[in-house]
Amino acid sequence: VLSIGVQGDGQVEHPSGRLYVPLTVPGDRVRARIVGTRGDGFAAEVIELLEPGPDRAQPPCPHFGRCGGCAFQHVADRAYVDWKLGRLETALARAGWRDVACAPLARTPPGARRRATFAAVRPRRKPGSPGEGVAIAGFHARRSHDIVDLGVCPVLDPRIVALLPPLRQTLSQVLHPGERTQVTVIAADAGLDVVMDWPEHLPFALREHLTKLALEADLARLSWHRNGTETTEPLVVRRPVRTRFGTVPVDLPPGCFLQASRAGEEAIVAAVREGLGGSRTVADLFCGVGSIALPIAAGGTRVHAVDVDGEAIGALGHAGRSLAGVSTEVRDLFARPLWPEELRLFEGVVFDPPRAGAEAQARQLSQSSVPVIAAVSCNPESFARDARILAQGGYHLERVTPIDQFLWSPHLEFVAIFRR
Numbered sequence: 001v002l003s004i005g006v007q008g009d010g011q012v013e014h015p016s017g018r019l020y021v022p023l024t025v026p027g028d029r030v031r032a033r034i035v036g037t038r039g040d041g042f043a044a045e046v047i048e049l050l051e052p053g054p055d056r057a058q059p060p061c062p063h064f065g066r067c068g069g070c071a072f073q074h075v076a077d078r079a080y081v082d083w084k085l086g087r088l089e090t091a092l093a094r095a096g097w098r099d100v101a102c103a104p105l106a107r108t109p110p111g112a113r114r115r116a117t118f119a120a121v122r123p124r125r126k127p128g129s130p131g132e133g134v135a136i137a138g139f140h141a142r143r144s145h146d147i148v149d150l151g152v153c154p155v156l157d158p159r160i161v162a163l164l165p166p167l168r169q170t171l172s173q174v175l176h177p178g179e180r181t182q183v184t185v186i187a188a189d190a191g192l193d194v195v196m197d198w199p200e201h202l203p204f205a206l207r208e209h210l211t212k213l214a215l216e217a218d219l220a221r222l223s224w225h226r227n228g229t230e231t232t233e234p235l236v237v238r239r240p241v242r243t244r245f246g247t248v249p250v251d252l253p254p255g256c257f258l259q260a261s262r263a264g265e266e267a268i269v270a271a272v273r274e275g276l277g278g279s280r281t282v283a284d285l286f287c288g289v290g291s292i293a294l295p296i297a298a299g300g301t302r303v304h305a306v307d308v309d310g311e312a313i314g315a316l317g318h319a320g321r322s323l324a325g326v327s328t329e330v331r332d333l334f335a336r337p338l339w340p341e342e343l344r345l346f347e348g349v350v351f352d353p354p355r356a357g358a359e360a361q362a363r364q365l366s367q368s369s370v371p372v373i374a375a376v377s378c379n380p381e382s383f384a385r386d387a388r389i390l391a392q393g394g395y396h397l398e399r400v401t402p403i404d405q406f407l408w409s410p411h412l413e414f415v416a417i418f419r420r
């Protein structure tokens with residue numbers, strides 16, 4: 001095995017093509033078999049580890065290997081960090097930049113991830129077994145729709161893991177045999193905020209079971225997301241789902257975006273703040289509920305915060321009402337990015353788009369006179385495209401801060417500072 005690919009699998013160059021071999025590390029010698037095609041080569045699986053590479057480590061989780069949540073627990077920490085930094089370097093090189101000043105990787109410790117989406121199913125009764133199956137809940141197995149019934153998870157906030165047993169109990173009562181659902185859990189300061197996917201309408205009996213779960217598990221709120229729609233309705237609200245961004249308290253709307261960990265969020269804000277330096281007026285584009293806008297505004301900067309999600313903007317506006325200089329706007333920035341004329345108002349811009357990136361907004365920024373831009377990205381590929389657009393408009397990439405919010409996964413986030 002020569003290297004590790006972008007999805008965390010070991011790569012082997014074989015006369016018949018490239019093989020992707022999960023759960024291997026560079027230097028491993030393995031006997032493997034091809035199990036299918038994949039991209040430009042083949043997917044393979046290990047039959048036998050003949051000789052371990054130097055960077056093997058003991059995985060801390062008993063589910064590792066089968067669970068699709070983690071890809072890197074078998075890799076020594078130094079090699080893991082080098083892989084993440086290498087991924088960033090490749091993305092920057094693709095956008096035309098080499099030897100960019102890079103801050104050390106900001107780490108998120110185990111047990112700190114505060115957002116998870118679990119899959120759950122109530123299995124059908126097996127022939128010969130006495131009753132219908134007990135529901136199982138956890139992450140999907142690697143490259144599979146099977147669900148790993150999680151007992152422990154060293155990555156998640158322990159409050160989220162502790163919800164799994166009562167959740168299974170409730171789902172065993174409310175799911176039909178063979179029925180599946182998805183449950184998103186956020187561990188906020190005020191307690192757990194749970195959103196359950198459900199089709200069409202909620203039968204009354206089901207509401208009763210869910211209310212009981214909310215009481216017994218002491219949830220802050222339990223909501224219902226109607227499958228295939230944007231609608232998320234609170235079902236039980238026991239206290240406001242309050243968190244704070246910097247020193248500013250915010251009540252989160254159900255189903256809103258929240259950075260995966262407090263440590264990651266703080267690292268993003270610190271890097272943005274440092275990059276935007278003395279900018280007195282800032283636009284925060286794709287601002288969500290204001291994890292960046294509010295702490296920056298609390299420091300005395302005037303911030304205009306824009307997002308397509310009206311509920312998130314409502315929560316941000318409400319939280320920011322005590323701060324001078326917070327304005328908000330609901331706007332689809334893919335269809336209607338801020339134009340150069342509007343951007344003239346700002347001494348700095350931060351944008352933190354979804355995985356698709358911010359192509360339309362980057363085009364407008366490239367024609368603007370904004371002196372400094374902080375680009376937050378969770379996708380090196382879309383970032384490379386947007387960064388090239390900024391470069392064509394005369395921006396220079398000054399510095400990047402890599403942030404590892406998704407411990408032991410192939411994901412990487414970073415903040416890049418561009419200056420005219």
Ligand SMILES: C[S@@+](CC[C@H](N)C(=O)[O-])C[C@H]1O[C@@H](n2cnc3c(N)ncnc32)[C@H](O)[C@@H]1O
Pocket residue numbers: 257258259286287288289290291292306307308309312331332333334335352353354
């Ligand atoms: C990665 S999140 C970042 C949120 C925020 N910066 C934070 O740290 O919490 C991406 C945000 O982009 C918003 N978004 C997605 N598509 C959008 C669009 N077309 N126009 C404006 N905002 C959009 C989402 O609502 C979400 O809040």
